[in-house]
Amino acid sequence: MTATARSSALYRAVWRWHFYAGLIVLPFVILIAVTGAIYLFKDEINDAAYGDLRLVPAQEVPALPPSAITAAALGMHPGVLRGYSPPATRDRAAQVKIAGEDGLKDTVYVDPYTGVVIGTAWDSGVSGSTAMWVVRKLHSLEYAGWIGNRIIEAVAGWMVLLVATGIYLWLPRGRNVGTFRPRKGAKGRPWWRDLHAATGIYVAGFIVFLAMTGLPWSGVWGKQFYDLSYAAGLGMPDGYWNDVPLSTVPMAEALDRAPWIAEHQPMPMSQPTGGIPAALDDVVRKVEALGIHPGYDLAIPGDATGVFTASVYPDDIAQERVIHLDQYSGEVLFDMDLSGLGTLGRLAEWGVSIHMGQAFGLANQIVLLIACAAMVLMCVSGAVIWWKRRPAGSLGAPAVPADWTIPRGILIIAVLLGIFFPLVGFSMLAIAAIELGLTATRRLRTA
Amino acid sequence: MKTIFAAVALSLVALPSVAQDIEVREAFARATLPNAPVAGGYLTVANHGDRDDRLTGARADFAGEAQIHEMTHSGDVMRMRELPDGVAIPAGQEVHLSTGSNHLMFMRLNRGLVQGDTVTVTLTFEKAGDIDVPFIVGPINARSFDDDGSGRTAPADHGGHSH
Numbered sequence: 001m002t003a004t005a006r007s008s009a010l011y012r013a014v015w016r017w018h019f020y021a022g023l024i025v026l027p028f029v030i031l032i033a034v035t036g037a038i039y040l041f042k043d044e045i046n047d048a049a050y051g052d053l054r055l056v057p058a059q060e061v062p063a064l065p066p067s068a069i070t071a072a073a074l075g076m077h078p079g080v081l082r083g084y085s086p087p088a089t090r091d092r093a094a095q096v097k098i099a100g101e102d103g104l105k106d107t108v109y110v111d112p113y114t115g116v117v118i119g120t121a122w123d124s125g126v127s128g129s130t131a132m133w134v135v136r137k138l139h140s141l142e143y144a145g146w147i148g149n150r151i152i153e154a155v156a157g158w159m160v161l162l163v164a165t166g167i168y169l170w171l172p173r174g175r176n177v178g179t180f181r182p183r184k185g186a187k188g189r190p191w192w193r194d195l196h197a198a199t200g201i202y203v204a205g206f207i208v209f210l211a212m213t214g215l216p217w218s219g220v221w222g223k224q225f226y227d228l229s230y231a232a233g234l235g236m237p238d239g240y241w242n243d244v245p246l247s248t249v250p251m252a253e254a255l256d257r258a259p260w261i262a263e264h265q266p267m268p269m270s271q272p273t274g275g276i277p278a279a280l281d282d283v284v285r286k287v288e289a290l291g292i293h294p295g296y297d298l299a300i301p302g303d304a305t306g307v308f309t310a311s312v313y314p315d316d317i318a319q320e321r322v323i324h325l326d327q328y329s330g331e332v333l334f335d336m337d338l339s340g341l342g343t344l345g346r347l348a349e350w351g352v353s354i355h356m357g358q359a360f361g362l363a364n365q366i367v368l369l370i371a372c373a374a375m376v377l378m379c380v381s382g383a384v385i386w387w388k389r390r391p392a393g394s395l396g397a398p399a400v401p402a403d404w405t406i407p408r409g410i411l412i413i414a415v416l417l418g419i420f421f422p423l424v425g426f427s428m429l430a431i432a433a434i435e436l437g438l439t440a441t442r443r444l445r446t447a
Numbered sequence: 448m449k450t451i452f453a454a455v456a457l458s459l460v461a462l463p464s465v466a467q468d469i470e471v472r473e474a475f476a477r478a479t480l481p482n483a484p485v486a487g488g489y490l491t492v493a494n495h496g497d498r499d500d501r502l503t504g505a506r507a508d509f510a511g512e513a514q515i516h517e518m519t520h521s522g523d524v525m526r527m528r529e530l531p532d533g534v535a536i537p538a539g540q541e542v543h544l545s546t547g548s549n550h551l552m553f554m555r556l557n558r559g560l561v562q563g564d565t566v567t568v569t570l571t572f573e574k575a576g577d578i579d580v581p582f583i584v585g586p587i588n589a590r591s592f593d594d595d596g597s598g599r600t601a602p603a604d605h606g607g608h609s610h
C-alpha cells in the first residue's frame with residue numbers, strides 16, 4: 001500500500017465512523033442541546049412562569065422570624081417540616097418544605113412580611129418547578145431510569161469522539177473546501193458540508209467541555225473517576241471527619257444537592273442528649289453569622305440523630321458552603337467551603353458551575369446558549385448532508401471497503417477511547433461487529 | 448338581639464348562628480404553632496332566604512386583620528389569593544369555606560389559638576349585616592369541624608420551640 005492509499009483508507013475509515021456515530025447520537029444531541037439550553041435559564045423561566053408564587057412586594061419592615069414563617073406554612077399545609085429556604089432578596093417569598101399528610105413533599109411559598117401562604121407546589125428540589133424538573137430529567141435521560149443514564153453517558157463519550165474525528169475530517173489538506181466559513185458560491189450539499197465543518201470547528205471546544213463536565217454525574221465513568229481520584233489522594237481529605245460521629249447516609253441522598261466530591265461522604269450525626277431540638281431561629285441566626293451566602297437552603301433533621309444542614313451554591317463558587325449542625329446543641333459539626341474540597345473537588349464544582357451557566361453570569365448563559373444552538377445546527381446540517389447524498393432507498397452509509405482492516409493508528413486511538421469511555425468502547429465493538437458482518441456477507445455473495 | 452344570640456351561641460356551641468336568613472354552622476379554626484402569625488378559619492353558610500347575599504368580611508379580637516381567601520389548583524400548584532369582594536351566598540344555597548378551598552385568613556395574630564378553645568369571629572354580610580359566630584379551635588391539622596386530627600401525621604414542631 002502506498003502512503004496516499006493508506007492515508008485515504010484512513011480518511012475513509014474516520015469518515016465512516018464519524019458518519020455512524022453522528023447518525024446514532026443525533027437525536028440525543030438534539031435532546032441534550034435543547035433541554036440544556038432551557039435549563040440554563042431555569043431561574044429566569046421559573047420567575048416568569050411562577051412569579052406569583054416566588055416573588056412578593058418588597059417591604060421596608062423586617063421579615064418575620066423563620067419560626068413564624070414555618071409555623072404559618074404548617075398551619076395552612078399540615079405535615080412534617082423538612083426544609084426552610086429564607087428569601088434570597090427582599091422581593092422573594094420564603095420557601096418551606098413540608099412532607100404533607102398525603103406523603104408528598106411540597107414547597108409552601110410564604111410572604112415573609114405577613115406570613116400569608118401564597119401557594120404550594122410539588123417540591124422539585126433544585127429545579128425549582130415541576131416543568132424544570134422534567135427538563136432536567138430529560139437532559140440526563142434519567143426519565144428512562146438507569147438505562148437512560150447509561151445512554152447519555154455513551155452519547156457524551158461519542159460526542160467527544162465526533163469532535164476528534166470531525167477535526168480530522170475538517171483538516172483542509174489542500175482541498176477547496178470551507179474551513180472557517182462556507183466557500184464562496186457554494187450551494188446545495190457543498191454549502192451544507194461547509195456549514196457543518198465551519199460551525200464544528202468553532203464549537204468543538206465547547207462540546208468537549210460540556211461533555212466532560214457532564215460526565216462526573218454518570219454511572220460508570222463518573223464512579224470510576226470518583227474512585228480513581230480518591231485512590232490518588234485527590235478526593236475529600238480523610239481527616240475531615242475525625243471528631244464527629246457519622247451516619248451511614250451519603251450526603252447526596254440526604255440533601256437536594258451536595259458538592260460532587262462530597263456526594264458519597266456520610267452525613268454526620270446529632271448526639272441525642274434527651275434535650276429538645278435547637279430552635280430554628282437560633283440555627284438560622286448561627287449560619288448567617290457564619291457568613292453563609294443568601295439563597296441558602298436549610299434541611300431540617302429527619303430523625304432523632306439527623307442534623308440541620310445549611311447549603312448554598314451561588315454563581316460565585318468561592319461562596320459555596322455546606323454547614324452541618326447538631327440538632328440539639330446547635331453546634332457546628334462541619335463547615336465546608338470551596339477550599340475544603342481539594343483541588344479536584346474545586347475543579348469539579350467550577351466545571352459544574354460553568355456547565356450550568358452560573359459561573360460567569362449572563363455571559364455564561366448566552367455563550368452556552370449559542371453553543372447549544374450550534375450543536376442543533378451541527379445535527380441539522382449533518383442530517384442534510386447525509387440526506388442529499390443518500391441513494392434512494394438505502395441508508396447511504398459510506399461503503400465498507402472489501403478489504404476491511406482498521407488502520408493501526410485508528411485502532412490504537414479507538415482502544416484508548418474505549419478504555420477511557422467504557423460505554424463508547426462497548427458501542428464501538430457493536431458497530432465493528434456489524435461492519436465485519438457486512439463485509440463477510442458481501443464476500444460470501446461475491447464469492 | 449344579636450349580642451344576646453351570640454352569648455347563647457357561645458354557651459351552646461353546637462347551636463347554629465342565625466341572623467334573619469343567614470345561618471352559619473360548623474365554624475372552626477385550626478390551632479396555631481407558637482409564633483404563628485396567621486390562622487385559617489372555615490365554616491358553612493346557608494342562605495334560607497329568597498335574596499342573594501354576600502360574605503364581605505370578618506374581624507376578630509385575636510387578629511389584627513381577617514381576609515377572605517380563595518384557593519385555586521392547577522396541576523401540582525395551589526395558589527391562594529384574597530377575594531376583595533368576598534364570597535357570594537346565593538338565595539336558598541349552602542356555601543362551604545373549607546380547608547381545600549375558600550377560607551378565612553386571620554392575620555397579625557395577637558395570641559395563639561389553642562385547641563379546644565372557642566373564639567368569636569364577627570362576619571359581615573352585605574345584606575344580613577354583622578353576625579357574631581363562635582369558632583371551635585380544632586387540632587392544627589383539622590380538616591373539618593369534628594376532625595380530631597388523629598391517625599394522620601402530626602406536624603413536626605422544630606419551628607415552634609423558642610428557648
Ligand SMILES: [Cu+2]
Nearest residue numbers: 516527551552
Ligand atoms: Cu389563606
